[in-house]
Amino acid sequence: MWAVYALLSAVFASLTALFAKVGITGINSTLATAVRTVFVLIMAWGMVAITGHGQGLRELSVKSWCFLALSGIATGASWLCYYKAMQTGPVTSVVTIDKFSLVLTMLLAAVFLGEAFNWKTALGAGLITAGTLLVAFAK
Structure with a gap:
């Protein structure tokens, strides 16, 4: 089943690139990243609410919190760089280097x-x- 999710991830990542290129036209890439992040946040917490997994929050260890925080910081840095590159570079080249x-x-x-x-x-x-x-x- 993991392979199906991985394939879906690739499909959505592809759509992300195309939507991003169109969406950042005429606006600052950092602002675009922040706006995108709001929607990611809403979607992620919405899925937690729908699936009823919110109680797991209390069970997270300090190690999990630290590494999830580091992962989030790395994701944010990646998205900021990705959007800056996407704003001025060709989609195919930016996505290829990103991947x-x-x-x-x-x-x-x-x-x-x-x-x-x-x-x-x-x-x-x-x-x-x-x-x-x-x-x-x-x-």
């Missing part, structure tokens, strides 16, 4: 989480890197 995060995640997961980084992972990371360079910087 290079996959390679960075593979490396960081191997180093910090002990996840496998074998020849298949290295080959995939190399191909993604080559594809990123080819698509993002091709003239």
